Amino acid sequence: MLRPPETFATARLTARPPTVADAPEVFRAYASDPEVTRYLTWKAYVKLPPLEEFLKGREETWRTGAGHFAWLLRLRDNQEVVGSIGLSIERHHVVFGYVLGRKHWGRGLMAEPLRWLVDWSLAQPGIVRAWAFCDVENPSSARVMEKAGMQREGILRRWHVCPSIGPEPRDCIVCARVR
Numbered sequence: 001m002l003r004p005p006e007t008f009a010t011a012r013l014t015a016r017p018p019t020v021a022d023a024p025e026v027f028r029a030y031a032s033d034p035e036v037t038r039y040l041t042w043k044a045y046v047k048l049p050p051l052e053e054f055l056k057g058r059e060e061t062w063r064t065g066a067g068h069f070a071w072l073l074r075l076r077d078n079q080e081v082v083g084s085i086g087l088s089i090e091r092h093h094v095v096f097g098y099v100l101g102r103k104h105w106g107r108g109l110m111a112e113p114l115r116w117l118v119d120w121s122l123a124q125p126g127i128v129r130a131w132a133f134c135d136v137e138n139p140s141s142a143r144v145m146e147k148a149g150m151q152r153e154g155i156l157r158r159w160h161v162c163p164s165i166g167p168e169p170r171d172c173i174v175c176a177r178v179r
């Protein structure tokens, strides 16, 4: 079974699997901010225990090799948690999700780990497509995908639900790099 590297580093960031012990820092850095989670498939956490449960699931993925692989992203400079990135491997393709704490937006940070993981994915035998989607009203995320070497492919209509906005499935921009 294909398994991504547990740790990697980019120019400004380090990435390693999150643990349940990271929950308070993750909560503070990004997971409790409704502005950050507006276009995500999960709502901002208001209490620690459900976040700890989520992180337990991510630990389990690294243990078993099945599920959504996630990394916590820290600044190399001072080890501060800035966000996270994750991927799921499905047959011949890899799909990504990512989030940054608000105070770190606009510095080009997320394109670094996304590009690293897209490169890694497409270097694996059998993986020919690295892709992600974002809400049509979240164009800065589509720009990050382009900066990571993906190309805009189109709109997936009525594809995902943003519970912070409402229950209706919403249109998404799809970007991908293929080989």
Ligand SMILES: CC(C)(COP(=O)(O)OP(=O)(O)OC[C@H]1O[C@@H](n2cnc3c(N)ncnc32)[C@H](O)[C@@H]1OP(=O)(O)O)[C@@H](O)C(=O)NCCC(=O)NCCS
Pocket (backbone or CB within 6 Å): 035, 036, 037, 039, 040, 098, 099, 100, 101, 104, 105, 106, 107, 108, 109, 110, 111, 133, 134, 135, 138, 139, 140, 141, 143, 144, 147
């Ligand atoms: C989306 C997110 C990951 C962006 O990461 P980031 O590292 O701050 O992004 P960048 O600093 O590279 O800046 C975004 C880019 O989008 C561009 N941009 C910003 N607003 C834009 C708009 N309305 N239309 C088009 N492009 C826009 C910026 O100009 C910049 O591109 P540039 O470097 O070519 O000038 C971050 O804002 C975030 O985590 N948001 C909350 C969670 C989220 O939405 N995750 C993605 C879910 S799909």
